[in-house]
Each structure stands twice: as structure tokens, then as C-alpha cells.
Amino acid sequence: MSGGIRFENVSVAYGATTVLDRFDLGVEPGEVMALLGPSGSGKTTALRTVAGFVHPAAGRVRIGGRDVTGLPPYRRGIGMVVQQYALFPHLRVEENVAFGLRARRAPRREIPGRVAEALELTGMAAYARRHPRELSGGQQQRVALARALAIRPEVLLLDEPLSALDARLRSGMLAELARLHRELPKMSMLYVTHDQVEALTLADRIAVMDKARLREVGTPQELYRRPRTEFTASFVGGANLLPVTVTEGGILLGTTRLDVERGESAPGAGATLCLRPHLIGLGEGPNSLAGTVREVQWRGATHRLHLDLGGRTLTADLPELRTPPALGERITVHFAPGDAVLLPAGIGADANPRTAPGTSPQGALTGAGRADG
Ligand SMILES: Nc1ncnc2c1ncn2[C@@H]1O[C@H](COP(=O)(O)OP(=O)(O)OP(=O)(O)O)[C@@H](O)[C@H]1O
Numbered sequence: 602m603s604g605g606i607r608f609e610n611v612s613v614a615y616g617a618t619t620v621l622d623r624f625d626l627g628v629e630p631g632e633v634m635a636l637l638g639p640s641g642s643g644k645t646t647a648l649r650t651v652a653g654f655v656h657p658a659a660g661r662v663r664i665g666g667r668d669v670t671g672l673p674p675y676r677r678g679i680g681m682v683v684q685q686y687a688l689f690p691h692l693r694v695e696e697n698v699a700f701g702l703r704a705r706r707a708p709r710r711e712i713p714g715r716v717a718e719a720l721e722l723t724g725m726a727a728y729a730r731r732h733p734r735e736l737s738g739g740q741q742q743r744v745a746l747a748r749a750l751a752i753r754p755e756v757l758l759l760d761e762p763l764s765a766l767d768a769r770l771r772s773g774m775l776a777e778l779a780r781l782h783r784e785l786p787k788m789s790m791l792y793v794t795h796d797q798v799e800a801l802t803l804a805d806r807i808a809v810m811d812k813a814r815l816r817e818v819g820t821p822q823e824l825y826r827r828p829r830t831e832f833t834a835s836f837v838g839g840a841n842l843l844p845v846t847v848t849e850g851g852i853l854l855g856t857t858r859l860d861v862e863r864g865e866s867a868p869g870a871g872a873t874l875c876l877r878p879h880l881i882g883l884g885e886g887p888n889s890l891a892g893t894v895r896e897v898q899w900r901g902a903t904h905r906l907h908l909d910l911g912g913r914t915l916t917a918d919l920p921e922l923r924t925p926p927a928l929g930e931r932i933t934v935h936f937a938p939g940d941a942v943l944l945p946a947g948i949g950a951d952a953n954p955r956t957a958p959g960t961s962p963q964g965a966l967t968g969a970g971r972a973d974g
Pocket residue numbers: 615620638639640641642643644645646647795957
């Protein structure tokens with residue numbers, strides 16, 4: 602039952618357009634891997650390649666070490682859940698769940714037990730006799746999950762399974778999926794999402810995709826704390842990305858000298874300082890920065906400030922302030938040397954002429970942009 606998934610340099614093209622470009626990634630048995638990336642980056646294509654609905658132009662796909670590249674979907678030992686629950690409306694819940702078992706010609710005697718087990722796992726045992734129209738969206742998605750689990754798949758493929766649910770249901774289902782993972786520790790999960798919170802919460806590792814390519818793979822903590830590219834920094838959590846100059850004497854932000862790890866950046870080179878908004882403190886400290894307050898947003902537990910640092914905007918999320926600064930006021934903020942990451946400028950943001958426009962990173966806080974994270 603312990604699978605694991607291996608993409609070996611998989612490329613997929615539609616006509617002249619490459620939508621998956623030499624994709625190379627391994628998912629360990631029992632691991633939850635999130636595929637995270639903007640719309641159109643190739644996440645669903647990668648997932649459907651594992652499922653067997655998309656055929657690669659080059660490369661191999663393995664499940665549990667077995668080369669499945671030429672196998673039809675039903676012989677791959679996968680369960681799949683997609684955004685739209687795709688239940689049969691005329692079948693009862695239990696019949697929907699049994700469907701995959703019958704299609705795979707599971708022994709007749711085994712089917713009721715396997716259906717009951719899957720409904721139990723997803724908390725839907727009490728709804729076995731209902732029709733899909735008698736269920737809420739969240740319940741329908743649980744049935745879709747039960748149907749995928751009933752075949753006891755080696756790997757579970759999930760394509761934005763929560764995106765049709767409202768925020769509260771989503772966070773409940775996220776906890777359910779985490780529980781499911783604990784109860785089925787040998788099953789690998791490949792989880793497609795463009796929601797960084799889902800990826801950070803659920804995944805053992807995250808594979809960041811952009812423009813048909815795999816950009817970076819790491820644990821959520823690695824990608825959040827030590828991103829290696831601007832793209833990852835901006836896509837996994839909100840980030841201030843500030844252009845700095847590396848000199849023999851240190852790192853310069855404009856004319857302000859900063860105390861941060863130089864890493865591999867060579868003197869003379871341009872670099873980008875990645876600074877998370879919540880790691881900025883009010884007042885003097887190490888790495889003080891003076892700026893003019895351009896915007897103050899009260900967000901309940903925090904205040905978000907936009908500061909103008911002489912042409913550059915810095916976003917800071919501070920614990921709720923008793924007396925927030927006034928617009929136009931000049932204030933000083935600071936950050937600890939270990940809390941900023943120096944990135945080589947421009948890496949991971951290369952133009953790729955083969956892919957559609959409109960897929961640029963969304964999380965960067967270089968303007969008065971959004972930051973959810
Ligand atoms: N059947 C198809 N024919 C032609 N192009 C396709 C087909 N399916 C997908 N594409 C293209 O491949 C690219 C990647 O699509 P894919 O569905 O994998 O993206 P995605 O990362 O899942 O995006 P989203 O977050 O919007 O679901 C897109 O540019 C898309 O238009």
C-alpha cells in the first residue's frame with residue numbers, strides 16, 4: 602500500500618505550448634506534497650499526468666516504484682478528488698462511493714464493508730442513503746473523498762478540493778484532511794492548490810510552480826523562512842522585497858547600512874532583501890529604518906502600516922497599537938539581523954515566452970500590494 606510518486610523529467614505540451622517543462626519531483630510514501638503556484642502554472646496538468654488523463658510528450662511517471670506512464674487511469678492505484686465534487690446525482694451516497702469499486706471489479710462481498718469504512722473515515726456514515734442534492738457542498742466533498750478512499754489508493758490526488766467551499770468549511774475540511782493523513786499514514790497525497798495557507802497547513806513539503814516549471818521544493822518552514830528565490834518569497838507568505846546593494850563594507854538599502862547575512866551574494870552585485878511584514882518592530886533597534894507613514898490599516902489583532910522609505914514602500918504588521926501613527930508622520934522601525942533573507946536579484950522571475958501572460962507572482966509587497974500570510 603505504500604506508494605510514493607516520481608515525476609522523471611515529465612514534459613507535457615498542447616500543440617506548440619509547453620505546459621509542463623521537464624518536471625522532476627519525488628513524493629515519498631506517506632508524504633503530503635502540495636503543488637503550489639499561480640493560475641495556469643501547470644499544477645492540474647501535473648496531477649492529471651499522475652492520474653493518467655494526460656500523456657507526457659517526454660519523461661516517465663512512477664507510482665510505488667512502478668512505471669505507470671503507459672497504464673490507463675484505473676490501473677494506477679490512485680484516488681482522485683477534484684474541485685467540483687462530480688458525484689452522480691441519481692445515485693445515493695453509498696452507491697456513489699461504491700462506484701469506483703464496481704468499476705474496478707472489486708469482489709462483490711467486499712463492497713459494503715469498503716463503502717462503510719470510507720464513509721466512516723470521512724464522517725459521512727450517517728448520510729449513506731441520501732442523494733447528493735440533499736447534502737451541503739462540504740458534505741458532497743466528503744462523499745467525493747470517500748469515493749476516492751474506497752479503492753484504498755496508494756496515492757491520493759487532490760485538485761483544489763476545498764476551493765468551492767466557504768472559508769469556515771474550508772478550515773474545517775483542512776483539519777479533517779490532516780486527521781485523515783494521520784489515520785492513513787502510508788498513503789501519499791499530492792495536493793494541488795493556489796492557497797498558500799492550505800499548503801503551509803497541510804503539506805510535509807511544498808513544490809512551488811511557475812510557468813510550467815518547478816521552481817523550488819522544501820518544507821513549509823524552509824520556504825517561508827529561507828526562500829531561495831523572489832518568486833517563492835512572494836508566493837509563500839507576503840514579503841517585502843527591497844532592492845539592496847552588496848558592498849565590501851556590507852549591505853546598503855539606499856544609503857542605510859544593514860546588518861544582515863551576506864550569504865553567497867558577491868560585492869558589487871544587486872540583491873533583494875526579503876523581509877516578512879510581521880518581523881518588523883516599532884522604534885529603534887538593530888537595522889533601524891526611518892519612513893513616512895502612508896497608510897494605516899487596523900486588522901483587529903494587528904495594525905498594518907505602509908511606510909515610504911524614500912520611494913520604496915515597506916509593509917509592517919505590528920501587534921495592535923494603542924495609538925497608531927498619523928498619516929504623514931515620520932517613524933522608525935527595525936528588524937533583527939537574522940530575520941531578513943538576502944536573495945540574488947531577479948532569479949525565478951525569468952520571462953518564459955512559451956506560457957501565457959498574467960501569471961506573475963502575486964504576493965510581493967513592493968507596492969501597496971496584498972499580503973496574506
Ligand atoms: N486541454 C488543454 N488544451 C490546451 N491547453 C490546456 C489544456 N489544459 C490546460 N491547458 C493549458 O495549460 C496551462 C496549465 O494549465 P493547468 O490547468 O495545469 O494550470 P493550473 O496551474 O492548474 O491553473 P489553475 O490554478 O487555474 O487551476 C494553462 O495555460 C492552460 O490553459
